[in-house]
Each structure stands twice: as C-alpha cells, then as structure tokens.
Amino acid sequence: MSVKVKIPSLLNKYANGQELLEVEGYSLIECTRNLVIQLPGLKRWLYDKQGELRPQVWFFINGERIYDDEFTKSLNDGDELFFLLASGGG
Amino acid sequence: MIKCHGIGVVDMFTEDELVRYERQIIIPGWGEQGQEKLKKAKVVVAGAGGLGSAILNYLAVAGVGSIRVIDGDTVELSNLNRQILHSEKDIGRKKVDSARDKLQSLNPHIEIEAIGEVITEDNVFEMVGDYLIVDALDNLPARYLLNRVAVQRELTLFHGAVYGFEGRATTIIPGKTPCIKCLYKDVLPGKIPVVGVIPAVIGCIQATEVIKYVVGIGELLINRLLIYDGLGQKFTEARLKQDPHCEECRLPRSFTIGDER
Numbered sequence: 233m234s235v236k237v238k239i240p241s242l243l244n245k246y247a248n249g250q251e252l253l254e255v256e257g258y259s260l261i262e263c264t265r266n267l268v269i270q271l272p273g274l275k276r277w278l279y280d281k282q283g284e285l286r287p288q289v290w291f292f293i294n295g296e297r298i299y300d301d302e303f304t305k306s307l308n309d310g311d312e313l314f315f316l317l318a319s320g321g322g
Numbered sequence: 323m324i325k326c327h328g329i330g331v332v333d334m335f336t337e338d339e340l341v342r343y344e345r346q347i348i349i350p351g352w353g354e355q356g357q358e359k360l361k362k363a364k365v366v367v368a369g370a371g372g373l374g375s376a377i378l379n380y381l382a383v384a385g386v387g388s389i390r391v392i393d394g395d396t397v398e399l400s401n402l403n404r405q406i407l408h409s410e411k412d413i414g415r416k417k418v419d420s421a422r423d424k425l426q427s428l429n430p431h432i433e434i435e436a437i438g439e440v441i442t443e444d445n446v447f448e449m450v451g452d453y454l455i456v457d458a459l460d461n462l463p464a465r466y467l468l469n470r471v472a473v474q475r476e477l478t479l480f481h482g483a484v485y486g487f488e489g490r491a492t493t494i495i496p497g498k499t500p501c502i503k504c505l506y507k508d509v510l511p512g513k514i515p516v517v518g519v520i521p522a523v524i525g526c527i528q529a530t531e532v533i534k535y536v537v538g539i540g541e542l543l544i545n546r547l548l549i550y551d552g553l554g555q556k557f558t559e560a561r562l563k564q565d566p567h568c569e570e571c572r573l574p575r576s577f578t579i580g581d582e583r
C-alpha cells in the first residue's frame with residue numbers, strides 16, 4: 233500500500249527537489265521509516281538520536297493534524313502525508 | 323469630540339478620526355459601528371520584534387483603541403533586517419519605548435501602553451488582564467505562559483510563528499480550538515533564520531484576524547493553520563484539532579472542595 237508524502241519546502245534539498253513522492257507503509261510510523269530509507273538526508277530532521285520521531289515535527293494526514301497515539305493507525309491507499317517542522321521565530 | 327444630534331456612534335469620534343478611518347468604514351459590514359468596536363477594543367501584543375512590527379503598525383493605524391505592548395529586550399543592530407518598528411537611532415533603547423513613539427506618531431488617537439519587562443510565570447496574568455492576546459513572541463516558554471492565561475481566562479489568542487522563508491498563523495479560541503500546548507511539543511533549537519518579509523506577511527495575517535474578530539466580519543482561522551511558503555510562493559492550509567491528552571486545555575482541573583483556599 234502506498235501513501236503520497238508531501239515534503240515541506242524547507243527540506244526540499246534533502247528530497248532532490250521532489251515535492252511529492254510515493255512511500256510504502258500501512259501506518260504513519262511505517263511510512264516515515266520507509267521515507268528516510270528513500271531519502272536518508274531527511275532522517276535527522278524526522279528522528280532524534282534515540283530513533284524516535286521528533287516532537288518538533290507536526291504530521292498531517294489528508295490535511296488534518298494528527299497526534300502521537302494516531303501514528304500507528306492504519307492508513308488508506310492514496311492517503312496524503314504532510315509534515316512541518318515547528319519553529320518559534322517571531 | 324463633536325456632538326451632533328444627541329446620541330449615535332459619531333459622538334465617539336472627532337472629525338479628524340472619521341476622515342482618518344473613512345476608507346475602512348466604507349467596507350461593507352464595517353461602518354461607524356465597526357470602527358467604534360475597534361476603538362473600544364483592548365489588545366495586548368506580546369513581542370515587539372518582527373511579527374510585532376507588522377501587527378502593531380497595522381493595529382495602530384486601524385484604530386484599535388487600547389494597545390499594550392510587552393517586550394523586555396532592547397533594540398540591536400541585528401534586529402533591523404526585519405523589525406521595522408525600530409530605527410538605527412533606537413539602538414540601545416527599550417523596544418517598547420521605540421514602539422510606543424512610532425505608533426503614537428502613526429496614530430495619536432489611540433492609547434499605547436508600554437511594558438518593558440520579560441514575561442514570567444509571576445507577571446503574565448497581570449500583564450494580559452482581560453485583553454485579546456496577540457502572540458508575536460520568539461520563544462516557546464513565553465508562548466506557553468501566554469497560552470495558560472488564554473486558556474484559563476478563555477481569551478482569544480492570535481498565534482503566528484516564522485522560520486526562514488516560511489511562516490504560519492492560526493487563531494486560538496480556548497475550548498473550541500487546539501491551544502499552543504496542543505500544537506507545540508517542542509521547537510527547532512538554535513538561532514532562527516528570518517527574512518523581514520516573512521514576519522511582515524504573517525504579522526499582517528494576525529492583525530487581519532484581530533480586526534475581523536473585533537469588527538465581527540469574515541471567517542477566522544479557527545481550527546485552521548495557514549502556512550505561507552515564501553520560497554515556493556504558496557499558501558496552504560491544514561486542519562487542526564485539540565490534542566486529547568493536552569495538559570493545558572484537556573485535563574480536567576483537579577480542584578476538590580478541600581483544595582480551595
């Protein structure tokens with residue numbers, strides 16, 4: 233099963249300029265794992281040193297923000313995964 | 323003050339003010355009533371930096387009657403690529419002082435209150451009072467403090483944040499939307515890159531929200547995150563929801579009768 237992943241423009245350079253790519257996986261956790269295998273440059277932005285997803289990353293499925301306890305929920309074929317990095321500039 | 327034919331909102335405004343605000347008063351749904359609401363509005367803007375520069379300039383010229391500015395910093399040369407409230411002659415001054423001077427010269431008909439202190443757990447409730455809250459801060463700990471006041475007093479909070487060429491904004495109504503603590507678990511560490519135009523765009527979006535909220539027109543960014551990507555030159559929108567485990571806005575406040583003091 234595959235999910236469309238949208239890369240934020242901030243991280244575009246780690247995705248060889250691709251904005252949208254297909255990633256295999258049944259849940260968000262699986263998709264992000266496969267995403268960083270495809271694009272290793274994204275790994276340090278998504279995962280901390282312990283290998284956990286960073287709390288600074290906001291995930292959206294089909295345009296809606298989802299929180300930790302939904303990360304293992306099963307996704308549907310063709311769902312769109314989008315993420316942003318939380319930053320506090322003013 | 324001009325007095326004309328007894329009652330009416332016109333009493334609130336001088337002839338100069340009516341001329342000053344004429345172009346916005348003619349907006350459908352605004353009118354002199356809308357302008358009166360703005361004049362009576364009390365807004366606290368936390369942060370007189372990049373976001374604050376845009377927000378404060380536009381709230382002042384729109385005629386928000388009482389504006390309170392909070393910022394503990396002084397103006398530095400490295401602020402001037404983005405913080406257009408301040409000029410080179412202001413370097414070394416308190417940001418709130420230079421902000422007050424600039425805003426008062428833009429619009430002498432409004433009240434500007436300058437609080438040149440850092441927000442702390444001890445002073446935040448008093449600083450905010452019952453004002454509408456605009457979050458123009460540059461750090462998460464102070465945002466959490468503002469958020470606490472917003473949630474506990476059910477005050478609307480207009481949030482914005484920037485990083486590099488990107489920015490976001492949303493409007494937080496406690497109980498109806500996620501709060502800052504729902505949304506932010508942590509932020510990227512280190513010095514934040516910023517080009518002035520980005521806080522200008524995001525700050526103007528926040529100011530637009532404040533104005534619409536007060537006047538009572540249009541659609542607000544309720545449960546909506548507006549994301550501006552300046553490099554791709556695109557706006558996108560995402561839907562937000564409360565974190566069911568949020569420790570600020572979702573856990574029941576655990577007071578029992580015995581706890582009350």
Ligand SMILES: [Zn+2]
Binds near residue numbers: 500504568572
């Ligand atoms: Zn919350």
